[in-house]
Amino acid sequence: EAELARMLGERLGRIQNTKFTTGVGGIEPTGIITAASLGVTTASATAITGDDFRYLYHSVDPAYREAAGAAWMMHDAIVLQASLLKDSNGQPIWAGHLSQGAPDRCYARPVGINQHMDSALAASNKVAAFGDMSRYKIRRVRKVFVKRLTEKYAESNQTAFLLIVRQDGNLLNAGTCPI
Numbered sequence: 001e002a003e004l005a006r007m008l009g010e011r012l013g014r015i016q017n018t019k020f021t022t023g024v025g026g027i028e029p030t031g032i033i034t035a036a037s038l039g040v041t042t043a044s045a046t047a048i049t050g051d052d053f054r055y056l057y058h059s060v061d062p063a064y065r066e067a068a069g070a071a072w073m074m075h076d077a078i079v080l081q082a083s084l085l086k087d088s089n090g091q092p093i094w095a096g097h098l099s100q101g102a103p104d105r106c107y108a109r110p111v112g113i114n115q116h117m118d119s120a121l122a123a124s125n126k127v128a129a130f131g132d133m134s135r136y137k138i139r140r141v142r143k144v145f146v147k148r149l150t151e152k153y154a155e156s157n158q159t160a161f162l163l164i165v166r167q168d169g170n171l172l173n174a175g176t177c178p179i
Contacts, residue, residue: 133179136179
């Protein structure tokens with residue numbers, strides 16, 4: 001049972017992350033990337049620069065940019081590319097942290113890795129998000145419900161498990177685009 005709980009928890013977490021990142025709304029949550037406004041489009045569809053990150057940083061209202069929840073979110077492949085970038089003055093935009101458990105920083109703000117963000121630079125891909133991440137709200141109606149179904153597949157000597165989760169998510173936006 002402990003192994004099953006671990007596996008279900010991981011599977012549920014990955015599904016939730018996908019929906020809370022890129023969900024389209026309606027019968028699923030509106031993902032943070034879906035709800036976010038377009039801040040900056042890069043000059044090249046296949047490359048990013050340190051200046052692109054600075055423009056994205058300043059495309060967010062200062063009230064959200066300076067909030068405690070302000071952070072970056074990117075796929076790990078984009079984090080790698082961004083960690084090598086320098087600004088127009090030749091200074092690294094990235095600050096890796098040597099202390100264990102501390103996130104890397106880009107322009108003094110923490111960077112969160114989200115494997116459900118776009119991982120490749122292409123014309124329509126949204127490869128980085130910045131803003132007050134605390135403005136994205138997730139509502140859970142009840143606790144996760146797991147039911148063991150022993151009779152459903154009894155004739156084939158199997159046991160089924162039913163997992164039910166009721167939740168939704170959306171970005172709180174008062175018209176000033178927090179992300």
